Amino acid sequence: MIANTIVASEFDLISRFFKRPVPAGMLGGGDDCALFRVTPGLELATSKDLLLEGRHFFSNVDPYTLGHKSLAVNLSDLAAMGAKPVACLLGLALPSFDEDWIARFADGFYALADLHGCVLIGGDTTRSQTGVAISVTVFGEVDPAHAMRRNAAKAGDDIWVSGVLGAADVAYRLLAGSLTTESGSGQPSRGLFALSETLLEQTRAALETPVPRVFLGRRLSAHAHAAIDISDGLVQDLGHILHASGVGARIDEGLLPVHPALQNLSLEDRRRAVLAGGDVYELCLTASVDQRDHFERIGLEAGVPLTRIGQVVAGAGLEVYDQAGQLIEPLPKGFDHFRD
Numbered sequence: 001m002i003a004n005t006i007v008a009s010e011f012d013l014i015s016r017f018f019k020r021p022v023p024a025g026m027l028g029g030g031d032d033c034a035l036f037r038v039t040p041g042l043e044l045a046t047s048k049d050l051l052l053e054g055r056h057f058f059s060n061v062d063p064y065t066l067g068h069k070s071l072a073v074n075l076s077d078l079a080a081m082g083a084k085p086v087a088c089l090l091g092l093a094l095p096s097f098d099e100d101w102i103a104r105f106a107d108g109f110y111a112l113a114d115l116h117g118c119v120l121i122g123g124d125t126t127r128s129q130t131g132v133a134i135s136v137t138v139f140g141e142v143d144p145a146h147a148m149r150r151n152a153a154k155a156g157d158d159i160w161v162s163g164v165l166g167a168a169d170v171a172y173r174l175l176a177g178s179l180t181t182e183s184g185s186g187q188p189s190r191g192l193f194a195l196s197e198t199l200l201e202q203t204r205a206a207l208e209t210p211v212p213r214v215f216l217g218r219r220l221s222a223h224a225h226a227a228i229d230i231s232d233g234l235v236q237d238l239g240h241i242l243h244a245s246g247v248g249a250r251i252d253e254g255l256l257p258v259h260p261a262l263q264n265l266s267l268e269d270r271r272r273a274v275l276a277g278g279d280v281y282e283l284c285l286t287a288s289v290d291q292r293d294h295f296e297r298i299g300l301e302a303g304v305p306l307t308r309i310g311q312v313v314a315g316a317g318l319e320v321y322d323q324a325g326q327l328i329e330p331l332p333k334g335f336d337h338f339r340d
């Protein structure tokens with residue numbers, strides 16, 4: 001919860017923190033609508049994600065990282081479509097007004113927006129009766145021939161994942177107190193606290209400042225069939241591709257790129273974090289086998305590991321095999337707002 005500091009008005013707040021100049025040719029905040037042009041021949045890609053205090057972030061989160069993450073999770077949706085960010089809208093509901101908090105939030109938001117040329121062109125600001133609520137809408141441009149739709153996976157495709165998996169879930173569970181390293185490497189109990197602290201240090205950035213794979217998504221869009229960003233966990237999000245495409249898949253647990261900090265966790269904790277952990281914002285893509293060289297080259301150019309984790313198959317459903325070749329059953333479930 002943020003501290004109460006008196007400022008002049010809602011309009012003062014907006015003009016002080018959210019009215020940085022916009023490029024020529026765009027109309028930013030200050031009128032009834034913002035205006036911007038879309039490149040002829042390209043399609044507008046748009047997406048919205050909400051972030052709520054207590055549900056998406058802890059009340060004491062660093063506001064700079066919250067500003068970053070509010071935009072990052074939305075840019076990640078553009079990345080998963082292969083779209084180039086153009087502009088965004090920011091909806092903010094704040095229970096009270098803390099100038100330092102808002103200034104840091106705005107700095108985190110604008111830093112990532114500037115990095116991706118995603119211009120903040122407007123939004124809405126209200127007082128909240130409960131916690132902080134943030135709603136970001138992004139607009140991007142994409143060549144319709146290359147937009148990576150969820151329904152485009154084909155039997156025989158490779159399944160690829162960017163980056164490494166599992167860290168955000170571990171950080172969240174450590175902060176929430178639902179993961180202790182007692183289930184980990186069997187260190188003497190005196191060392192347990194220090195072990196958790198180290199694990200949190202190693203995994204926290206993945207939770208609080210995820211890197212949207214915008215460049216990677218744009219570069220891979222000419223080579224991939226389907227893509228999704230992993231917000232609710234690999235099994236669940238890959239499941240959306242499979243369902244939409246009318247296909248099945250098999251993946252090998254041993255091929256999954258696991259965040260190195262997770263090596264001392266129990267198999268159960270690691271498996272849950274990697275297969276079902278949410279808040280990941282890496283891309284899961286499918287592409288035909290003849291695209292492997294392109295994926296490897298683009299991964300190197302982007303400086304992001306791209307790992308082949310399995311194959312799309314005819315039929316339905318996802319099968320995951322462990323290192324011994326045994327089917328993992330039941331699979332851990334991903335994040336669901338009305339279940340978790």
Ligand SMILES: Nc1ncnc2c1ncn2[C@@H]1O[C@H](COP(=O)(O)OP(=O)(O)OP(=O)(O)O)[C@@H](O)[C@H]1O
Nearest residue numbers: 046047048049050073074077080228229230231232
């Ligand atoms: N309230 C709503 N009204 C209309 N469409 C919605 C609504 N909520 C979600 N959708 C649509 O349903 C689809 C799935 O939404 P979902 O939020 O699960 O996807 P996502 O944003 O990719 O995932 P995540 O929110 O976990 O990042 C999206 O196309 C989204 O636009």
Ligand SMILES: Cc1ncc(C[n+]2csc(CCOP(=O)(O)O)c2C)c(N)n1
Nearest residue numbers: 054055056057058172231232278279335
């Ligand atoms: C305080 C707190 N509680 C829970 C979580 C975990 N979490 C929240 S939403 C989500 C999936 C993506 O959300 P959405 O589907 O709304 O885009 C996950 C994994 C968190 N990060 N912080």
Ligand SMILES: [Mg+2]
Nearest residue numbers: 048049050231
């Ligand atoms: Mg969403």
